[in-house]
Amino acid sequence: MKLNLGLLSIVLISSCHSVPDNQKMINEIDKLPFTKLITKVELDSLGIAIDTLSKYKYKYDKSKKKRFEERMTDLNDGDCIWKNYYDETEDLFYKEDQCLSLGMHSIFETEKNRNGRVIKAIQIEKNLKNEYDTIFMDYLDDIKFENGFSKKLIVGSSTIDFEKRLTSERIFNREGKMIKYSHYFE
Numbered sequence: 235m236k237l238n239l240g241l242l243s244i245v246l247i248s249s250c251h252s253v254p255d256n257q258k259m260i261n262e263i264d265k266l267p268f269t270k271l272i273t274k275v276e277l278d279s280l281g282i283a284i285d286t287l288s289k290y291k292y293k294y295d296k297s298k299k300k301r302f303e304e305r306m307t308d309l310n311d312g313d314c315i316w317k318n319y320y321d322e323t324e325d326l327f328y329k330e331d332q333c334l335s336l337g338m339h340s341i342f343e344t345e346k347n348r349n350g351r352v353i354k355a356i357q358i359e360k361n362l363k364n365e366y367d368t369i370f371m372d373y374l375d376d377i378k379f380e381n382g383f384s385k386k387l388i389v390g391s392s393t394i395d396f397e398k399r400l401t402s403e404r405i406f407n408r409e410g411k412m413i414k415y416s417h418y419f420e
Contacts, residue, residue, distance in 0.1 A: 256328055256343060260319055263301045266293040299324050323350070337362030 272290040275283040286308060293302035303318040314333035321327050329342040338361055345354040355371040405414040 256319075256345075259321065260328060263293060263319055266295065266301060268292065269294040295322070297322075321346075321350075325352075 268291050270290075270292040272292075274287045274289075276285040276287055278284045288305060288307040291302075291304040291306075292300060295301050299320070299322060301320050301322075301324075303316075303320075305316045307314045314335065315331070317330045318326055319328040326342075327344045327346070329340075331338070331340040333339075338359065340357065340359045342357045343355065344352045347353050353372070357369045357371070359367045402415065402417040405412070
């Protein structure tokens, strides 16, 4: 029994190190200084700022890759804040949206394999009534690569509330542009 438990521990530890740790990357990105700030304002007829519409904050790493983006918008009943975290290839891996005036809070997170390919994602949304909607997405193995571009990508998603699984299929041409999109319920 101890041998099996020891082997299980080794497998779990090695699998944890084989996929990127999102929380570790978020902590590293949070330590980066803000690189660029943009404020959008409303002007009156004389060109005088009368209201701040939104603020954007960006963080870039030493390689000038975008690692973080935050957008804050002031609505009548409260602020809305969107935070996006990007990996070293500028691919979104974590997103958190919160809008107090609408009573909405949403989190989106991806899981990658050791090759850096997204294999799973989850999106959780919560509203004022503490109702949750969760979507699980599995990026199936039907991805074929041709000249460095995905030729076919199939994404399956399902929610806790529904028994049906939504599958979407995207077909790309050699230039990487999507040429066909379809979806169906299983």
